[in-house]
Amino acid sequence: MSESTAFDWRPFLLKFSGEWADSLPDDEPRSEDEETARQARWLGFPPASEERIAAMEARLGRRMPPSYREFLKVSDGWRHAGGFVWLLAGTQDASWHDDASGLGDSFEEYLDEDAGPEERREVDIWRRGLQLDVESDATYVLMDPEDVDENGEWAVYTWAGWRAAPPERHADFLAFMREMHREFHSLRARPDDGEPAFVNDTTREQDSLVEEARQEALLGGWQRAVEMLDEAREYGRPRAAGLGDQIRRLLGQTSLVYFEDLVTDPLYAPDLLPPLVAEHAHAHHDDSTLKFHLRGADDHLESQAYATLEQVRNGTYGYAPAGPFGEAVERARELARWGDGDEAWRTLMNAVPLWEPLGPDHLGPLGWVADPVLGPLLTPERGRELLSTPRGGRTGEAPGPTPGLDPGGLAWLAEPDGGGNRGSYRFVLVEGVEPRELPGRLADGNGGTHGNTDGGGDGTGDGTGLNEPLTLWEARGRSRRDKLEFSSYDDRALMAVGRAGGGWSFAFDGDPAAFGRERFVSPAAGASAGTRAVVVWSGLRVGHREPFFHLSVARDGAEEYAFTYTDGEVRRSGEIPGALDPGRFLGAVEDCAEAERPLLEAVAGEFGVGLPRHAIRRGRLHTFTSRSWTRPPGKGEAHMVIRMEPMPSDPADRERREADGSRTE
Structure with missing residues (x-):
C-alpha cells in the first residue's frame, strides 16, 4: 500500500x-x-x-x-x-x-x-x-x-x-x-510592517528544526543539517535559507545562493558579502542588480558591498580573519600563490577547528572563497571535508583528509586538459632560487608587465617584475589587450611562476608560439647563472604541426647538454645522461606521441621536480613576460613588425590620427 x-x-x-x-x-x-x-x-x-x-x-x-x-x-x-x-x-x-x-x-x-x-x-x-x-x-x-x-x-x-x-x-x-x-x-512567515509574526505549533516545530540543524552543522553533520534547513526553508522560516546557503556555497554551489536574512546583518556581512559579491562579479555586468540581493541593507552596508565588488574585480580583495585561523590563512595564501595548493589546503584544514564564528548563525569560514588566490582551492570534495570538521568551539572526530589535486611529477602534462585538448607547452626550471627571482633571469626588462607587483595581488609590489596572481586565461587576455607591437620573429612568452619541489622554481607557458628550430634559442644558459636550469618545450601531441620535443640543461651560464627532436630526427649536443637519452624514448615507439609521458617522467626523476597541475590549470599564479625565445633575424632574413599607437583621448586629435591611418613597419 x-x-x-x-x-x-x-x-x-x-x-x-x-x-x-x-x-x-x-x-x-x-x-x-x-x-x-x-x-x-x-x-x-x-x-x-x-x-x-x-x-x-x-x-x-x-x-x-x-x-x-x-x-x-x-x-x-x-x-x-x-x-x-x-x-x-x-x-x-x-x-x-x-x-x-x-x-x-x-x-x-x-x-x-x-x-x-x-x-x-x-x-x-x-x-x-x-x-x-x-x-x-x-x-x-x-x-x-x-x-x-x-x-x-x-x-x-x-x-x-x-x-x-x-x-x-x-x-x-x-x-x-x-x-x-x-x-x-x-x-x-514574513508579515507586513506592524503585523505580528504568525506563530503556531508548525512554526515552532520548524524553528526548532533550524536550531537543531545549526548545532548539527557546527559538529560536522552537514548532510543532516542541510536536509533540516531545506525543510524549514520551504516553510519560509527565517534564517533557514541563509544557514543552508552557507553549506551550499562551501560545496561549490553558487546558483540561487544569496545568504538571505544574514548577508545584510552587519555582524555576518564581513564574511558573507565577499562570496556573494564575487559570484555577482563573475555572472553579471549590471552592478545595479546587486542591490536586489541586499534588500534591507543600510547605506553603509551597501557601500561596503560595492567597495568589495571593486576589490574583487581588480583582484585586490584579501580574506583576513582574526586570530589563529587568520594566521593560518596568511600561511596558506603564501603557499597557494606559488602553486603549492595541496599544502595550502592542508594548512587551512588544520586550522579550521580554531575558526571562530562571527555570531551564532555563522556556520563556517566563507570569505576565503572570494580571495583570488585561496578561492581556486575549493572543490566539492574539499568543501565536504571542511563541513565535516567540528568547528566553532565544537569537538568531535575529524574527517579523513581529501586526496590532493596535484599528482606530482610532470607526466600529467601529457594528459588532455579539461576541454580534451592536447597542445604545446614549455617551461623553465631553475634550481635553488625563489620564483620571485625568475624575471631577473628570464626577462630583459622590455617584456612589459601589467601591474608589476609581487604583493599577492595587493598592488604594492617589491619591484620584482611579477604581475598579480591571475589565471592563465586572465593573464593572456590582459597581456594581449595591452600589447601594441607585434613581430614575426620576436617570441616573448607570458610565464606563470611557482615552486616545482626539491628546491626548484618554474616558469610555465601553456600557450607558446610555433616552434622554429632554426631560430630557437634556449633560455637555459641565461637562467643558470650560479645554478642549474632546465628547459623543456614539447609539441609531440599537436595534431596540426610536425611533432617536436626539446630539452636543454645549463649550469653556471653555459649549456651542458641538449637535444631537439623535429622532422623525425634528433639533434643532440653535450653528454646526455643515459636516463634522458632520447634514443630510449623516441626510437622505441612507432608514434612519437607515445614518448611524451616517459620523457616527462624521466625529466621529473632526473631532477626531482614536479609542476602543480591544479594551480596551472585552475588557480591563479604570478606571471611575467620573458625575453624572446628566438634570436633576432639574420642578414637577409625577412621579418615584419607592426606597431600600434594608443587611441588618444582627445576627440579632435583622435580624428586627425584616424584620418592619417595606422602605421606599419
Missing part, C-alpha cells in the same frame, strides 16, 4: 484549515464564503460519496488516482490551496484541459528538434492533463494521466506565467497538497 493511499487526510486538512483561520487578521476584509470558512475552521466541503466519485470517473473516462480519490472522500474540493489557487476542483469541476489555455502550442514553439521526454511533457501536459484549478491567480494545476507511478498515482503539475519557470512537478496529489501547506506558511 502506498503512503498516499494509507494517508489519513482528515487530520491534515483540519490542521491546514485551522492554521489558515488563525493567520487571518481580524480587521481584514473578506468574502462571506471566506468568513464562513474562518468561523468553521474548515477550508473544505462535504465529502464526496462513492457514487459521486464513480459518476465523475464515468464522465471523465478514467479512474482517479488513489490520493485524489481518498481526498475527495474527505472533502469534495478545497479553498485556498497555497497562496495562489483560491478554489480547487472536486467531482463536479474537474475537467480535461485540452489546451484550452493555448499554452501547449506556445510551449511547442520553443521546442528543439532533439527535445527530450521532460521538455516534451511540458508541452503535452496542456493537451492531456486533468485541470484542478477553478479559481486562481493565473495559476494552473493539472494532473497528468500519462505520468503514473507503480501505485497508480498521477503526477501533478503547477505553472504560473508570472513565475518565469517551467511547470513544477509533484509526485502525486498528496505531495501537491503538502507543498501548498508549505507555501501557505512561507507566505505568512
Whole structure:
C-alpha cells in the first residue's frame, strides 16, 4: 500500500484549515464564503460519496488516482490551496484541459528538434492533463494521466506565467497538497510592517528544526543539517535559507545562493558579502542588480558591498580573519600563490577547528572563497571535508583528509586538459632560487608587465617584475589587450611562476608560439647563472604541426647538454645522461606521441621536480613576460613588425590620427 493511499487526510486538512483561520487578521476584509470558512475552521466541503466519485470517473473516462480519490472522500474540493489557487476542483469541476489555455502550442514553439521526454511533457501536459484549478491567480494545476507511478498515482503539475519557470512537478496529489501547506506558511512567515509574526505549533516545530540543524552543522553533520534547513526553508522560516546557503556555497554551489536574512546583518556581512559579491562579479555586468540581493541593507552596508565588488574585480580583495585561523590563512595564501595548493589546503584544514564564528548563525569560514588566490582551492570534495570538521568551539572526530589535486611529477602534462585538448607547452626550471627571482633571469626588462607587483595581488609590489596572481586565461587576455607591437620573429612568452619541489622554481607557458628550430634559442644558459636550469618545450601531441620535443640543461651560464627532436630526427649536443637519452624514448615507439609521458617522467626523476597541475590549470599564479625565445633575424632574413599607437583621448586629435591611418613597419 502506498503512503498516499494509507494517508489519513482528515487530520491534515483540519490542521491546514485551522492554521489558515488563525493567520487571518481580524480587521481584514473578506468574502462571506471566506468568513464562513474562518468561523468553521474548515477550508473544505462535504465529502464526496462513492457514487459521486464513480459518476465523475464515468464522465471523465478514467479512474482517479488513489490520493485524489481518498481526498475527495474527505472533502469534495478545497479553498485556498497555497497562496495562489483560491478554489480547487472536486467531482463536479474537474475537467480535461485540452489546451484550452493555448499554452501547449506556445510551449511547442520553443521546442528543439532533439527535445527530450521532460521538455516534451511540458508541452503535452496542456493537451492531456486533468485541470484542478477553478479559481486562481493565473495559476494552473493539472494532473497528468500519462505520468503514473507503480501505485497508480498521477503526477501533478503547477505553472504560473508570472513565475518565469517551467511547470513544477509533484509526485502525486498528496505531495501537491503538502507543498501548498508549505507555501501557505512561507507566505505568512514574513508579515507586513506592524503585523505580528504568525506563530503556531508548525512554526515552532520548524524553528526548532533550524536550531537543531545549526548545532548539527557546527559538529560536522552537514548532510543532516542541510536536509533540516531545506525543510524549514520551504516553510519560509527565517534564517533557514541563509544557514543552508552557507553549506551550499562551501560545496561549490553558487546558483540561487544569496545568504538571505544574514548577508545584510552587519555582524555576518564581513564574511558573507565577499562570496556573494564575487559570484555577482563573475555572472553579471549590471552592478545595479546587486542591490536586489541586499534588500534591507543600510547605506553603509551597501557601500561596503560595492567597495568589495571593486576589490574583487581588480583582484585586490584579501580574506583576513582574526586570530589563529587568520594566521593560518596568511600561511596558506603564501603557499597557494606559488602553486603549492595541496599544502595550502592542508594548512587551512588544520586550522579550521580554531575558526571562530562571527555570531551564532555563522556556520563556517566563507570569505576565503572570494580571495583570488585561496578561492581556486575549493572543490566539492574539499568543501565536504571542511563541513565535516567540528568547528566553532565544537569537538568531535575529524574527517579523513581529501586526496590532493596535484599528482606530482610532470607526466600529467601529457594528459588532455579539461576541454580534451592536447597542445604545446614549455617551461623553465631553475634550481635553488625563489620564483620571485625568475624575471631577473628570464626577462630583459622590455617584456612589459601589467601591474608589476609581487604583493599577492595587493598592488604594492617589491619591484620584482611579477604581475598579480591571475589565471592563465586572465593573464593572456590582459597581456594581449595591452600589447601594441607585434613581430614575426620576436617570441616573448607570458610565464606563470611557482615552486616545482626539491628546491626548484618554474616558469610555465601553456600557450607558446610555433616552434622554429632554426631560430630557437634556449633560455637555459641565461637562467643558470650560479645554478642549474632546465628547459623543456614539447609539441609531440599537436595534431596540426610536425611533432617536436626539446630539452636543454645549463649550469653556471653555459649549456651542458641538449637535444631537439623535429622532422623525425634528433639533434643532440653535450653528454646526455643515459636516463634522458632520447634514443630510449623516441626510437622505441612507432608514434612519437607515445614518448611524451616517459620523457616527462624521466625529466621529473632526473631532477626531482614536479609542476602543480591544479594551480596551472585552475588557480591563479604570478606571471611575467620573458625575453624572446628566438634570436633576432639574420642578414637577409625577412621579418615584419607592426606597431600600434594608443587611441588618444582627445576627440579632435583622435580624428586627425584616424584620418592619417595606422602605421606599419
